[in-house]
Amino acid sequence: MQKNNNKNKIFIDKLRSSGLRPTNQRVEITKFLFNRKKTLHFTVEELKNSMNLKRSKKISTATFYNTVHALKSAGYLKEFSLENNTSYYDTNISSHHHFFDNGKVIDIKSDKITFQKLPEAPKGRKIKNVEVVIRLENNN
Template sequence: MHGARIHHEMHHGASKARDIKMMLRDAGLRPTRQRIALADLLYKHGNRHISAEQLHEEAISARVPVSLATVYNTLHQFTQAGFLREVAVDGTKTYFDTNTSDHHHFFNEEDNSVVDIPGGSLAIDDIPEAPEGMEIVRVDVVVRIRPIERG
């Protein structure tokens, strides 16, 4: 899992920029300044779920000159390379998860946040066979939650 490897190496004192460059090159992506800066923003706070818009705002705040389109493209390239996992909510909201392990999510309807469901607390039985010539890549479960209304 590339994402886990980047995350591990970045938090163990190795040269972050060098590690990111190596990961990008291994994935066949040119290590541009923008890609390196976006990877640094993605992984420096540990595992999290972030939208393209949120990452774009962080980049602008960090004085990284990047367009929203470039952020989208980079997030999709990182996902294809295995650095991120895409979490689709509603078909209109997409979050990118730095934790690429096999796990599921809660989606909080009140604040549009996504959090991991603790491992092992959700079992899925009787997954149907994939149609002929197809294989199941993974199963994504998004459990929608909201605060209980009091009163």
């Protein structure tokens, strides 16, 4: 049943290395997420809607959540939060920062921000990562 054509190899590999069998639904989701030039910021609900609109046979909510979670745990997606109780995901997993512009998220390349001074981690801990959010407002 599973069409293992080479075209999808990289998506299948992503799934396998996330501990998931490459089912058709999962391959399509993964392809939708990563088969693009620009990085994507999305919520699971947005992902579900944009994929299911084009499909006669809908993929279930649980499958979207499962797949996104596994890809995130494997490090293929980055999770972040705004102030609206919804999880956002970013296909750009390289260390980078964000502008938040009225609910819209814009990536900031890592090298656009550098620090002059950073605090030490508390004892027994070390720094895992540093994320900067720059909130924007209208320029009136």
